[in-house]
Amino acid sequence: MSQDKLTQLIHHPYRAPAGFEAVQPGVHKASTVIFENTAALHKRQWKDKSGYTYGLHGTPTTFTLEERLATLEGGRQTLLTPSGLAAITLVDMALLRTGDEVLIPDNAYGPGKDFARGELAHWGIGHRFYDPMDPASLQAALSERSRLVWLEAAGSVTLEFPDLSGLLQVARQHPGLVVAMDNTWGAGLAFDTFELGVPGPEGSDTRGVDVSIHALTKYPSGGGDVLMGAVTTRNEALHHRLKLTHMRLGLGVGANDAEAILRGLPSMGVRYQAHDAATRRIAQWLQGRPEVSQVLHPALADSPGHAHWAQHCTAAGGLVSMVFDASRHAPERVHAMVDALRLFKIGYSWGGPVSLVVPYELKGMRQMGALAGREGTVVRLAIGLESPDDLIADLTQAFSQL
Known part of the structure; x- marks a missing residue:
C-alpha cells in the first residue's frame, strides 16, 4: 500500500463491519459500481436484480424502493422513473410502434394527452379519445391498430370515476391489447388495479390491468418536494419490454429522492x-x-x-x-x-x-x-x-x- 496520504484517502483499507440495521434503509449513491474481477464484470446481471453493474441500473436503495412499491401496488415488478409523466411516456414508448394506436380517456392527465398529440403523432403513432364513463365509447374507438388502452380513476381535475369493470370487459375482447392505468389518485390504497375482477388474457395472472403507473410525487412522498414515478406489472415478459426501454432511455432517479420516498411510505x-x-x-x-x-x-x-x-x-x-x-x-x-x-x-x-x-x-x-x-x-x-x-x-x- 502506498504511503502517500492522498492515495491512502482514496484506497483506504478500512471496511465498516457488516450487520448494521436501522429503521430506514441505507442510502447508496453510485454511478460506478466496483467489480472484484473481470469474471464478475462479465457475469453479473442487473435485469433480475441479482447484482449491480452501474448506478443507473439499480442500487440497494432503488431496488428496495421498487420492491416495496410493487407490494403497495399489488404487482410483482416495479421500475422507477424521474416523474409520473415519465412513467406514462415510458409505457407509451415501450409498447407502441409506428402505425399503432393508443386509446386515452377524455378526462386523462393533460400532459399525457399532449404527449400523444405531439411526440407520438410525430412518430406515426395514432391516438383516439373515448368517454371513460361509457364502455360503448371505448368499443367504438377501438380498431385493428389499437395496441394500448389507458384508464384513469378518478379523472383528472373533474374526478369522474369510470366504469372500470365495463372498460376492462371491452378491452379483454381484443387479444393483444395492453391495458394501463394511471393509479396516482388511488395510490395503491383506494383499490387494487390488478384485482378489479376482470381476468386478463389467457395465461395472465391478473384480474385487472396489465400496467399500473404511479406519480410518487404525490402521496408516497407526502412532502411536496420530490419528483418521481413508478411503473408496476405482474407479467414478466411485459416488465422485460418496459425495462429494456427504460434502460435505453437512460432513466434513473437520485439516491436521496429514493430515500425520501422510502421515508414517506410507512406513514x-x-x-x-x-x-x-x-x-x-x-x-x-x-x-x-x-x-x-x-x-x-x-x-x-x-x-x-x-x-x-x-x-x-x-x-x-x-x-x-x-x-x-x-x-x-x-x-x-x-x-x-x-x-x-x-x-x-x-x-x-x-x-x-x-x-x-x-x-x-x-x-x-x-x-x-x-x-x-x-x-x-x-x-x-x-x-x-x-x-x-x-x-x-x-x-x-x-x-x-x-
Whole structure:
C-alpha cells in the first residue's frame, strides 16, 4: 500500500463491519459500481436484480424502493422513473410502434394527452379519445391498430370515476391489447388495479390491468418536494419490454429522492386516511354552499361515477373540485376568490401537508361527457393536513369575493 496520504484517502483499507440495521434503509449513491474481477464484470446481471453493474441500473436503495412499491401496488415488478409523466411516456414508448394506436380517456392527465398529440403523432403513432364513463365509447374507438388502452380513476381535475369493470370487459375482447392505468389518485390504497375482477388474457395472472403507473410525487412522498414515478406489472415478459426501454432511455432517479420516498411510505396509509376524512367533510360542506353549482368528489352520491367508485373503493383521497357556472360567476370573480384564500396555496400537485388550489376554465376542457360544452370555472382543491375547521373558515372568507 502506498504511503502517500492522498492515495491512502482514496484506497483506504478500512471496511465498516457488516450487520448494521436501522429503521430506514441505507442510502447508496453510485454511478460506478466496483467489480472484484473481470469474471464478475462479465457475469453479473442487473435485469433480475441479482447484482449491480452501474448506478443507473439499480442500487440497494432503488431496488428496495421498487420492491416495496410493487407490494403497495399489488404487482410483482416495479421500475422507477424521474416523474409520473415519465412513467406514462415510458409505457407509451415501450409498447407502441409506428402505425399503432393508443386509446386515452377524455378526462386523462393533460400532459399525457399532449404527449400523444405531439411526440407520438410525430412518430406515426395514432391516438383516439373515448368517454371513460361509457364502455360503448371505448368499443367504438377501438380498431385493428389499437395496441394500448389507458384508464384513469378518478379523472383528472373533474374526478369522474369510470366504469372500470365495463372498460376492462371491452378491452379483454381484443387479444393483444395492453391495458394501463394511471393509479396516482388511488395510490395503491383506494383499490387494487390488478384485482378489479376482470381476468386478463389467457395465461395472465391478473384480474385487472396489465400496467399500473404511479406519480410518487404525490402521496408516497407526502412532502411536496420530490419528483418521481413508478411503473408496476405482474407479467414478466411485459416488465422485460418496459425495462429494456427504460434502460435505453437512460432513466434513473437520485439516491436521496429514493430515500425520501422510502421515508414517506410507512406513514402513507395514515396520511391518506387523514386526507380522505378531511376531504369528505369539506366536500359535504361545499354541497351546502349556494355559490357552488356542483361538487365533484367520487364519494358523494351525486358525483359522476359514484356507483362505480362504491363498487371498487372505500377511500377517496384528498381531491375535491367545485364548479362555478359562468352565468352566475365570471371567471375573474372566481380567480379573485382563489386569490383571497390564505391557507390554500395556489399550486399544482397534491398529497403534501399544505392544501392547494388551482382554477381551470371548463370551455374546451372536455369533449365528452356531462361537462362537454359547458362554460364556467372548475376549482380543484387538494386538501392537506391542516385542521378541516380552519380550511372551511378560509373558504368561507374567500367566498365573499363572489
